[in-house]
Amino acid sequence: MSDIILALRQATKLYAGTPAIENVDFELRRGEIHALVGENGAGKSTLTKVMAGVVTLTSGTMLIDGVEVMPRTPLEARHLGVAMVFQENSLVPTMTVAQNLFLGQERFYNRLRGIYIAAQQFLQSLNFDVTPTATVGLLGAAKKQMVEIARAVLHEAKVIIFDEPTASLTPEEKKYFFDLVRDLKRRGVSIVFISHALEEALILADRITILRDGKHVVTDDAVNFDRARIVQAMVGRDLSNTLYGTRKTTVRPAGARVLTVQNLKMAPMVKNNSLSVFAGQITGVFGLVGAGRTETFKVVAGILKRDFFHGGEVLLHDRPVRYRVPAPAVRAGIAYVTEDRKVEGFFETMSVSRNIYLGLLAKLPGGRFFLSGREADRIGKSWVDKLKVRSTGNDMKVVELSGGNQQKVVIAKSLVQEPDLIIFDEPTRGVDVGAIVEIHDLIQRLADEGKAVVVISSYLPEIMALSDRILVSRQGKVVEEFSALEATEEKIMYAAVH
Amino acid sequence: MIAAFRAFADRLLGRGEATITVPSFDGALKPNQILEKAETIGQFEAPEDLATDGHALYIADGTAILRLDAASAATTEVRRFDRPITALCCLPGGGIAVALDGREVLIFATPAAPDAAMTFTDPTMNAINALAPGAAGTLVATDGSTARPCGQWVYDLMERGRTGRVLVLDIGSGRIRTIASGLHYAFGACAAGDGIFVSESWQHRVIAIAPDGSRRAVLDNLPVYPSRLVPSASGGFWLTAFAARTQLVEFVLRENAYRRRMMAEIDPEYWIAPKLRSGQSFLEPMQGAHIKTMGVVKPWAPPRSYGLVIRLGASGVPLYALHSRVDGINHGVVAAVEIDGVLFALAKGPGRLLRIPLGTIEEELRA
Numbered sequence: 001m002s003d004i005i006l007a008l009r010q011a012t013k014l015y016a017g018t019p020a021i022e023n024v025d026f027e028l029r030r031g032e033i034h035a036l037v038g039e040n041g042a043g044k045s046t047l048t049k050v051m052a053g054v055v056t057l058t059s060g061t062m063l064i065d066g067v068e069v070m071p072r073t074p075l076e077a078r079h080l081g082v083a084m085v086f087q088e089n090s091l092v093p094t095m096t097v098a099q100n101l102f103l104g105q106e107r108f109y110n111r112l113r114g115i116y117i118a119a120q121q122f123l124q125s126l127n128f129d130v131t132p133t134a135t136v137g138l139l140g141a142a143k144k145q146m147v148e149i150a151r152a153v154l155h156e157a158k159v160i161i162f163d164e165p166t167a168s169l170t171p172e173e174k175k176y177f178f179d180l181v182r183d184l185k186r187r188g189v190s191i192v193f194i195s196h197a198l199e200e201a202l203i204l205a206d207r208i209t210i211l212r213d214g215k216h217v218v219t220d221d222a223v224n225f226d227r228a229r230i231v232q233a234m235v236g237r238d239l240s241n242t243l244y245g246t247r248k249t250t251v252r253p254a255g256a257r258v259l260t261v262q263n264l265k266m267a268p269m270v271k272n273n274s275l276s277v278f279a280g281q282i283t284g285v286f287g288l289v290g291a292g293r294t295e296t297f298k299v300v301a302g303i304l305k306r307d308f309f310h311g312g313e314v315l316l317h318d319r320p321v322r323y324r325v326p327a328p329a330v331r332a333g334i335a336y337v338t339e340d341r342k343v344e345g346f347f348e349t350m351s352v353s354r355n356i357y358l359g360l361l362a363k364l365p366g367g368r369f370f371l372s373g374r375e376a377d378r379i380g381k382s383w384v385d386k387l388k389v390r391s392t393g394n395d396m397k398v399v400e401l402s403g404g405n406q407q408k409v410v411i412a413k414s415l416v417q418e419p420d421l422i423i424f425d426e427p428t429r430g431v432d433v434g435a436i437v438e439i440h441d442l443i444q445r446l447a448d449e450g451k452a453v454v455v456i457s458s459y460l461p462e463i464m465a466l467s468d469r470i471l472v473s474r475q476g477k478v479v480e481e482f483s484a485l486e487a488t489e490e491k492i493m494y495a496a497v498h
Numbered sequence: 499m500i501a502a503f504r505a506f507a508d509r510l511l512g513r514g515e516a517t518i519t520v521p522s523f524d525g526a527l528k529p530n531q532i533l534e535k536a537e538t539i540g541q542f543e544a545p546e547d548l549a550t551d552g553h554a555l556y557i558a559d560g561t562a563i564l565r566l567d568a569a570s571a572a573t574t575e576v577r578r579f580d581r582p583i584t585a586l587c588c589l590p591g592g593g594i595a596v597a598l599d600g601r602e603v604l605i606f607a608t609p610a611a612p613d614a615a616m617t618f619t620d621p622t623m624n625a626i627n628a629l630a631p632g633a634a635g636t637l638v639a640t641d642g643s644t645a646r647p648c649g650q651w652v653y654d655l656m657e658r659g660r661t662g663r664v665l666v667l668d669i670g671s672g673r674i675r676t677i678a679s680g681l682h683y684a685f686g687a688c689a690a691g692d693g694i695f696v697s698e699s700w701q702h703r704v705i706a707i708a709p710d711g712s713r714r715a716v717l718d719n720l721p722v723y724p725s726r727l728v729p730s731a732s733g734g735f736w737l738t739a740f741a742a743r744t745q746l747v748e749f750v751l752r753e754n755a756y757r758r759r760m761m762a763e764i765d766p767e768y769w770i771a772p773k774l775r776s777g778q779s780f781l782e783p784m785q786g787a788h789i790k791t792m793g794v795v796k797p798w799a800p801p802r803s804y805g806l807v808i809r810l811g812a813s814g815v816p817l818y819a820l821h822s823r824v825d826g827i828n829h830g831v832v833a834a835v836e837i838d839g840v841l842f843a844l845a846k847g848p849g850r851l852l853r854i855p856l857g858t859i860e861e862e863l864r865a
Contacts, residue, residue: 254525256815260719262519263745274522310512313519318718320517469525481524 002066005030005190006051006082006159011060013046020046023060024216026209028159033181033191035205035222037198039234039288039460039493043214044194048161051192052084053077064159075104083152084161091147093137097123100136101151126150127183149180153189160184162193164290166200178204198230198497210234227498228490235460235489248484251468255279257318258421258452261296264312266304269295271476272312277421277454282447284467285456285478288496292476293456294339297423301336302329316421330362335414339426339456345410348399352391352409353380355398359413383412388438404435411442422446423454428462440466460489472496509752516752520743521721526808526816532859533805533843533852534826539571540851547586547628547726548833548844548851549594555835555842556594556609557851558583563596563609566851568837576609584648585639587629589669595637597626600648603639605669618667620674625651626665628686628726630694637667638694640684652771654683655700656761658751664696664707678707686726688735695735695814697724702743704814716814722806723772725832731839734817735810738831738843741772742804742824774830775847776802803829807843809860818863820854828852 006028013020021043028034036044049055050062053071061068064080071077074084091100098112098119119132128146136144145165152160162181166174181191181204195201201208202222209219210233217233259277264270270292277283287293298304300314302323314321316332323329326336338344346355357376380394387408391401398409407427414422424443428436443466447453457463463470470487472480472495480495508514523529544560555566557573561582564573585597594609601623605616625642632638644661646654654661662681667674678684682700689695693708695716704717704724722739730736750757750770760769770783782802805822822828822845830847841854 253817254815257525260521262517262521274520274524276522276524278525308511310518313517315719318715320514322513471524478522478524481528483528 003029004063005065007063008047008050008057009061009063011047011050011062012058013050013055014058019214021050021211021214024211024214026216027219028190028192029207030190031185031188032206033185033193033204035201035208036192036194036211037201037208037230037234038211038217039458042211042234044211045163046214047211048084048163048192048194051077051082051159052161053082054084078155078157081156081158082161083155083157083159084163085145085148085152085165086163091136091144093135095136096132097130097134097136097139097147098132100147101132101154103151122154123150126153128180145177146180149184153184153187157189159190159192162191164194166195166197174200198227201225201230202227212236227494231490231493231497235493248464248468251484252281252447254281254469255450255452258316259300260313260315260318261300262313262315264296264299264314265307265310266292266295266299267307269476270299270306273473273477275471275478277452279420279452280447280450281468282443282453282455282466284463284470284484285454285473286458286460286463286470286492286496287473288458290475291473291496293473294425296473297336297425297454297456300329301334301423302326303336327362330417330419331365333418333420334423335417335419335421336423337411337414337425337427339429341406341410346398346406346413349397351380351395352384352389352398352401353377353394355409356380356383356412356416359416363417379416383416387412387442402435404431404439407431407435407439411439415446419451421452421454423456425456426458427455428457428459460492463492464489474498518745518748518752520745520748521719523721523742523819523821527721527806527819529821529823530819530863531821531823531826532854532863533807533820533828533831533845534822536820536828536843536852536854538828538850539842539853540566540573542849542851544582545844545846545849545851546583546832548835548842549586549588550835550837550842551588551592552837555837556586556588557844558586558596563594565609566842584625584627585629587631587637589631589637595629597629597639600625600627600642602626603629603637603667605637616669616672618672618674620665623665623674627684630687630689630727632666632689632694633692635669637669638687638689639665639667640687640696641665642683642685642699651683651699652766652769652773653761656751656757656769656771659683659700662698664694677711678713686724686737688727688729690735690812690814695727697727697737699723699725704737704810706814717810717816722804724808726834728833728835730809731836734812735814736834736836736841737808737810738834739804739806739808740774740830740832740846742801742806743772744800744802746770746800747772773803773847774832776829800824803847805829805831805843805845805847807831807834807841809863818860820859820863 004027008026011024012022038044050057053074053076098115101119102115116132123130130143130146205222208222208225210217256279257276258279261275264273273296285293299306303326353376377394389405389408427439455466467484470482471478474496508516542559547558549556557564562578563576565576566573581599584600587595594606596604603618604614607615624644625648626639627642627648628640630638641663643654643659645659660682662684663676664678666677682698684696685699686697687694693706695704697704702720703715705713706716707713721743723741725738725740728736768781801824805828807820809817811817827848828845831843832846834843839856843852
């Protein structure tokens with residue numbers, strides 16, 4: 001029998017013509033723990049989703065035990081012995097542990113007591129301390145993880161894939177999880193796990209594969225890696241010929257302090273976070289997924305609420321503020337440009353001008369009794385011209401625009417409120433290259449005009465290209481600050497993962 | 499009744515006055531080790547203040563005024579008093595002003611003049627801790643607290659003192675005028691335009707006092723306890739800070755019963771309070787903490803003492819800062835003066851006089 005249980009050859013997956021992974025070769029050995037490491041957008045999730053049958057390859061082949069397969073659904077993958085434990089677990093919270101374990105394997109007549117007994121025996125055989133009659137929604141993150149793992153083992157998975165398994169675990173739970181994974185390895189199960197915590201990859205994995213920009217960079221035994229080598233491999237792209245190639249030679253001086261966040265807490269994502277934002281500067285906020293960046297600024301903008309007890313303090317122009325809803329934050333001059341424009345950014349069946357006009361209405365206390373279509377058209381047109389939104393007319397529905405132009409509408413909707421503090425969350429996600437340049441120019445212009453600008457981005461080159469100062473967030477708090485002149489990708493990434 | 503209920507709710511929820519938060523050292527206050535790595539050019543027994551006439555550097559050390567020879571770094575005693583000096587400043591005409599024991603201010607025509615040209619002895623003066631030349635032949639003095647003497651500043655903090663004052667001493671007439679009172683420990687003043695900038699330590703801010711007496715915050719919500727202010731040669735100011743704020747001390751300051759009991763029962767040396775110097779005894783609080791990350795125990799403790807000099811622009815906006823961080827020694831910085839492109843800072847904690855050539859530092863840190 002071959003030592004390789006799962007292999008991908010020249011695997012390519014295109015999304016709307018853009019490669020998420022490109023000609024990736026990957027091999028998983030029998031009974032090994034294999035870590036997949038890379039920046040956000042490096043293609044880790046796509047690669048594992050291909051293995052788990054969540055998405056199918058555009059080109060390339062997948063082999064299990066040397067046999068070419070192409071699972072088209074997670075069920076097909078499961079029958080082939082591949083199971084995936086997602087970051088957001090896939091358990092039904094209102095069902096018991098036992099019901100979740102046997103979900104999809106029910107018989108015509110199910111005896112609940114029988115299921116509980118079988119589940120109890122099975123969990124004991126795995127040495128998992130989980131009560132089969134407990135409701136899953138009431139379990140902690142680690143126990144839910146155990147149920148997911150138990151389900152994968154119950155389905156006789158030969159390969160179990162974990163996507164960011166430790167992101168929501170406490171240190172104690174992490175240690176327990178590591179023991180579980182090692183136990184699975186002893187049972188001959190092969191493990192693939194994605195992690196942003198390099199320490200975890202170094203401690204737990206037998207081999208590490210690093211992806212960058214959808215391409216395979218290196219695979220080697222974990223003992224041959226150290227943090228520096230991983231970070232170098234993760235970020236070592238050549239930017240000289242790209243959009244982000246030019247390096248900053250000057251930075252804008254800080255103006256007055258506009259925003260101060262002090263010891264902000266919002267369990268479990270934001271942990272005692274403190275930072276300041278100054279007028280006339282672009283403050284870039286970098287961090288890996290789960291670093292609490294978005295949540296921090298959503299609290300600032302009144303979209304999320306901080307902890308009820310001792311949740312810390314937010315000061316706008318040195319005055320404490322506490323917004324329960326976004327409207328007063330908008331009126332106070334805070335604009336938050338969302339990272340998820342389709343869900344939170346606009347009303348997709350409304351016209352461009354109406355969407356922009358809504359931004360203005362949000363600023364007016366109590367809204368407005370009479371709405372003026374003429375005013376909406378006038379304001380809409382002026383912003384469409386100003387931001388060069390490419391549409392066939394103001395009446396065009398936002399859903400009909402390209403991603404880049406949709407993003408411009410979302411930005412216009414915020415800028416029409418004439419804010420002092422503008423928070424851009426992933427401003428160029430899903431945006432074409434031409435629009436990226438225009439959006440970046442706009443952001444630079446806002447800072448030149450003296451506005452306090454925050455750019456949250458998971459894409460290091462974007463942070464480097466835009467920011468005057470860079471805050472690095474890790475595990476719910478800002479851990480490092482760099483001036484754009486002293487920052488390098490390696491330094492930032494090291495701070496983000498160390 | 500409503501106020502009492504609100505105070506109770508705030509304490510329960512950690513909001514309003516009971517919010518226990520501290521701003522971070524970021525932006526212009528981004529940490530570095532420049533102050534910690536600065537050259538030590540003198541070690542003193544009880545240094546308190548620095549002054550310069552633009553050429554020579556004068557150091558108030560206990561009861562003596564010393565002059566530092568810039569070339570050899572040797573000090574010579576200029577004069578000695580029978581009481582400790584609590585503030586010192588050079589006057590435009592070549593004179594020098596000295597505060598003794600916080601209760602008396604003497605003006606000398608020259609540093610070595612045998613007798614005082616003018617003596618200010620107002621019985622209400624209690625803790626004169628900084629002097630600065632004012633407008634039209636006046637001297638500005640900050641009286642930190644009318645309740646506690648200079649040496650007991652930590653008592654004033656723990657008692658949440660707000661009896662600080664700013665006095666204008668008219669050298670011509672000998673008249674003393676109070677231009678601000680009820681300050682949370684006034685500690686340092688400097689003429690700024692028509693008005694005066696004053697640092698208010700327990701409020702962690704610098705305020706501007708206009709000639710008509712009105713006040714406005716120039717620099718608010720600092721993460722440190724600010725001390726003296728002096729002008730910078732290239733415009734703006736140098737502001738020193740003798741300790742950093744911590745959530746633990748902020749918490750203690752809001753827990754009245756705990757604080758009262760601590761003050762009654764514990765040696766002040768071991769109070770949970772800011773210090774000019776720490777790490778001297780295993781009995782000190784706030785040194786045994788640790789955090790565990792990925793199975794590795796890392797030593798950690800909130801800073802009990804700290805050293806900081808902040809460069810302010812003419813409008814009071816911070817431009818950059820020089821730090822001696824929690825693991826350093828050059829803590830408790832209470833005074834700084836600039837002479838010919840070199841900054842001299844006094845770290846009272848270890849009793850050191852530090853020399854920092856500004857040269858390229860300014861460009862690097864402002865970048």
